[in-house]
Amino acid sequence: MVYSSLYKTVENNGLLTHLYEHLLAQYVMKYLQGRGFFISSDIILTAKTYGDTCFIDAELYNPAAQKAYGEALRMFDEWDIPGDAALRAAGECGIEMNRAVTELQKDKLLHSLNMVQLSAWRQQSDLTYRQADDKSSVNTLFRVPYIKYGRKSKSLFPEYVLEYSVDEKYIQSLVDQALAAVVMQVAALNFLVMIREKHTVYDRGDQWSEASRSVGYRMFLGLIKKDDNIVDQLKREFMEYVQFLSASSFCDNLQAALVRCSHNYEQVLLGRDTLNSILGGCVIGSKGWLEMADSARIQQMLAAIELDKVERQFNELKRRRYVIVARLIELEEITKKEAERTFRMGGAALLGARTGARECAATLMVDDMFAGGNFRGSTRYNEATGYLGAIKKEFGRQLLDDEESSE
Numbered sequence: 001m002v003y004s005s006l007y008k009t010v011e012n013n014g015l016l017t018h019l020y021e022h023l024l025a026q027y028v029m030k031y032l033q034g035r036g037f038f039i040s041s042d043i044i045l046t047a048k049t050y051g052d053t054c055f056i057d058a059e060l061y062n063p064a065a066q067k068a069y070g071e072a073l074r075m076f077d078e079w080d081i082p083g084d085a086a087l088r089a090a091g092e093c094g095i096e097m098n099r100a101v102t103e104l105q106k107d108k109l110l111h112s113l114n115m116v117q118l119s120a121w122r123q124q125s126d127l128t129y130r131q132a133d134d135k136s137s138v139n140t141l142f143r144v145p146y147i148k149y150g151r152k153s154k155s156l157f158p159e160y161v162l163e164y165s166v167d168e169k170y171i172q173s174l175v176d177q178a179l180a181a182v183v184m185q186v187a188a189l190n191f192l193v194m195i196r197e198k199h200t201v202y203d204r205g206d207q208w209s210e211a212s213r214s215v216g217y218r219m220f221l222g223l224i225k226k227d228d229n230i231v232d233q234l235k236r237e238f239m240e241y242v243q244f245l246s247a248s249s250f251c252d253n254l255q256a257a258l259v260r261c262s263h264n265y266e267q268v269l270l271g272r273d274t275l276n277s278i279l280g281g282c283v284i285g286s287k288g289w290l291e292m293a294d295s296a297r298i299q300q301m302l303a304a305i306e307l308d309k310v311e312r313q314f315n316e317l318k319r320r321r322y323v324i325v326a327r328l329i330e331l332e333e334i335t336k337k338e339a340e341r342t343f344r345m346g347g348a349a350l351l352g353a354r355t356g357a358r359e360c361a362a363t364l365m366v367d368d369m370f371a372g373g374n375f376r377g378s379t380r381y382n383e384a385t386g387y388l389g390a391i392k393k394e395f396g397r398q399l400l401d402d403e404e405s406s407e
Contacts, residue, residue: 001267002060004069005124007053010116014052014138015093015147019109020116021047021054022089024076028056029193031072036249037065039193040186040269041257051132055124061260061267062253077117086110088200090147095157095202095222099142099149108146157222159204160231163308164188168213170304174282179292180215181208181278182269183301186254188219191241195221198237199230211280231309238307251298258293262286 010017025047029039037043042062048055056073060066083106090109094101134140142149164187166180185206195201202222209216223230245251260267264286276283292298 002066004058004060005055006121007055007124007127008116008119008121009053009130012052012136013141013144014049014132014136015141015144016112016116017052017054018049018093018138019089020113021049022092023081023085023113024054024056026193026196027076027079028072030197031075032065032068033190033193035068037062037068038186038250038253039189041254043069049138051130051137053130061257073121081110081113083110086113091200091224092202094149095224097142097149098152098154098157100156101147102150103148105146112146156225158225160221160223160309162188162219162221162234164217165306165308166215166301166304170301171213171215174279175284175288175291177215177279178275178284178288179297180301181217181275182292183254183298184215184217184305185270187242187245187302187305188217191238192219194237194241195234200224200227208274208278210277215278234309235307242302242305245302246299251295251302254298255293255295258289262289262293
């Protein structure tokens, strides 16, 4: 493995640096895919802005990828950045910061980005230190003459879940299950590159289904409200992308990566702790990794991946919170503190669709409450409380940390 750490500083302008970082990372990952190299199997790429300095770090596992990576950096700084790419980058940064773009002068933004492109890359080894300050840091600078962001508000950016899964009928052993998890995540991470090429989204993290025979992987995407209709396109686009991967070097490259995993973790595709949770307490050793390193099996797992999508309406969740807590107190004759705790443990998770529920427990409660019916003891009440337990058990996530702030 070869490690590279490079940086550029945009003097006193962390906001412009941040926009440059988003454009850079997307361009490099897309360029590498076009040359037959893929995230996770061949390279792990991290781009991040600190203060007014952009770092790009690369772990290069495929020796052939090293030359292509150097070419990608050079080609990016020679690239005539299209206006639509700059607008997508501005939107991505807005989703990341939970701030909408309120003003943008495209020509001046493109000129400023071009100035950053003309500056030279530097090695991290040449840097002693650089201290950020409040007037220029990416964390505090939200307005410059050619682009301005508004007040912070999560209500502007709905979040969606892309749910990837491999059905248990394709899994005959724990090694199969581990392989399904590896193939699914690598495919999903590379598909995200294709999504970002067409749509304005921001990756808000991921989550695994644990201790289940089938394998499930969730990716959380933030979107701009006006673009939330793109979600309907993603299932079709993923099917097309799987065909692209099948015809590319993806399976062979992943096979080589799995062989490296078997050599005392020369490469790590999924950490031992993560796999242990996914597999319900099983650990995979070198022989297991080597057994996975089979292009035909990788191809089969790739073809078995299904993609579903579930909307998570955090702000609707927040709106209902107080209504549901009050109803829980009334129905259950419990204290407000106990009701709040019940709610946090899964009462309004809005993820009933994961278990095949038409509506989640919170929605059922609200519907009946507004209908004025006698909820306690009804079939719907029993169904709702059952979903409370199921959601709590399966997800274990607290979904109420959506307190909107403004500055």
